[in-house]
Amino acid sequence: MAYRFRAMILIGIGMLGGILVAPQLSSYTSLAQGVQPGCQTFTETKHTVCGRFLDYWKTHGGLAQQGYPLSEEFVETSALNGRPYTVQYFERAVFELHPENRPPNDVLLSQLGTFLGNQKYTQGFPSRSGELPFYEDRTDPAHALLSFYNAVNRKEYERAYSYFQGAPNPQPSLAPPYAQFVQGYANTASVTIAVGKVELGAAAGNLYASMPVVITATQKDGTKQVFAGCYVMHRANSGISEDPNDELWSIWSAKISAVPANSSMDSLLAQTCTP
Numbered sequence: 545m546a547y548r549f550r551a552m553i554l555i556g557i558g559m560l561g562g563i564l565v566a567p568q569l570s571s572y573t574s575l576a577q578g579v580q581p582g583c584q585t586f587t588e589t590k591h592t593v594c595g596r597f598l599d600y601w602k603t604h605g606g607l608a609q610q611g612y613p614l615s616e617e618f619v620e621t622s623a624l625n626g627r628p629y630t631v632q633y634f635e636r637a638v639f640e641l642h643p644e645n646r647p648p649n650d651v652l653l654s655q656l657g658t659f660l661g662n663q664k665y666t667q668g669f670p671s672r673s674g675e676l677p678f679y680e681d682r683t684d685p686a687h688a689l690l691s692f693y694n695a696v697n698r699k700e701y702e703r704a705y706s707y708f709q710g711a712p713n714p715q716p717s718l719a720p721p722y723a724q725f726v727q728g729y730a731n732t733a734s735v736t737i738a739v740g741k742v743e744l745g746a747a748a749g750n751l752y753a754s755m756p757v758v759i760t761a762t763q764k765d766g767t768k769q770v771f772a773g774c775y776v777m778h779r780a781n782s783g784i785s786e787d788p789n790d791e792l793w794s795i796w797s798a799k800i801s802a803v804p805a806n807s808s809m810d811s812l813l814a815q816t817c818t819p
Contacts, residue, residue, distance in 0.1 A: 588612050597632050597639050600651040611635025624655060682707075685753035685777040686739050688793035693737055701726045709778055709794045718797060733764045738809055745819030749784040752796065753777045754817035758809050759800065770807060773800035774817035 583594040591613035593601055601610050615633040622629060622640075630641040631654065638654035645652075661669065665677040679694040680703075681687035688707065695704035705722055708714035712722070719725055740756035759771040778796035785791070803812065 586612050589614060591616055593632065596641060596647075596651050600639060600648075601634070610637050622654075624658065682792035682794075685744075685779075685793045686742050686755060688777060689739065689755070689757075689775055689795070690737070692795065693735060696729060697734060699729075701729070707795050709796050711794075718795070731763050731765075732761055734762045736760045738813060740813035740815070740817075743817060743819055746781070749781045751779050751781055752819035753793070754819040756813050756815045756817050757800070758803075758807075758812045768805060770803050770805050771800045772803045772807070772812040772815075773798065774815070775800075776817070776819060 582598065583592050584598055585592040589612045593613050594617070597617065604610065611634045613632060613634050617630055617632045619628050620631045621627070632639045638656060640652050640654050642650050642652055644650075664681075665679060667678040669677050676694065676697050678698065680691045682691060692704055692707040695701070695707070701722075705711055705714075705719070705725055708719045710718070720728070736759070738758045742753050742755045745752045745754070754774055754776045756774055757772065761769045761771070763769070775795065776797045777793045779793045780790040782791060
């Protein structure tokens with residue numbers, strides 16, 4: 545890694561602490577669920593699982609595979625076919641009741657891969673092995689940083705360079721000239737990044753977000769380098785600028801340095817970064 549900037553994609557979007565955040569669907573209706581025979585209440589989340597959902601939970605991996613229930617049963621209209629289904633959300637899955645099917649196919653898992661894939665990777669998934677899907681989201685500071693590194697990993701250097709504040713002519717203290725920026729990745733095969741807690745700040749119509757990062761760069765010869773430090777992202781506050789692009793997050797500053805390969809990631813991500 546020739547200088548401080550390296551990249552990544554977070555493949556496990558929607559996963560935080562092992563809990564899958566399910567996509568928001570079009571509508572839902574709550575169902576009252578009382579304690580009854582054939583039910584199990586989980587004190588950890590204070591939710592109850594009953595009937596066919598409980599049978600499915602017990603026979604398909606239980607806690608290890610499905611996790612604790614996050615909701616009671618309720619009716620939700622599917623964004624895939626517009627039909628209402630009784631569902632229940634768990635940490636690692638969403639159960640759907642399909643009474644039109646005979647058991648055991650009357651309980652199916654919601655198509656979370658379809659929902660999240662369409663939501664996050666708007667250009668679909670590449671058919672070639674090893675090729676990363678396109679990802680871009682500049683409405684969130686951490687997601688904007690991940691989008692920058694997605695562009696680097698895909699060798700889309702013009703897109704990556706556009707994330708720097710002031711591009712196509714960012715300040716020299718922020719980024720080198722474009723040709724030098726591209727050359728800096730000449731020996732880099734791939735990068736991954738871990739992001740810590742995002743801290744927000746504001747000043748004079750501007751929003752800032754700082755976050756600790758740990759970056760692992762794999763070189764074309766197979767060697768790895770680890771870097772850590774802080775990024776600060778910036779955007780204009782809503783209504784300040786007539787240009788809507790000013791409300792998209794961009795890279796304001798970065799302080800990244802090499803660290804020993806055996807450094808504790810948890811300790812590095814626990815560092816404080818000031819907006």
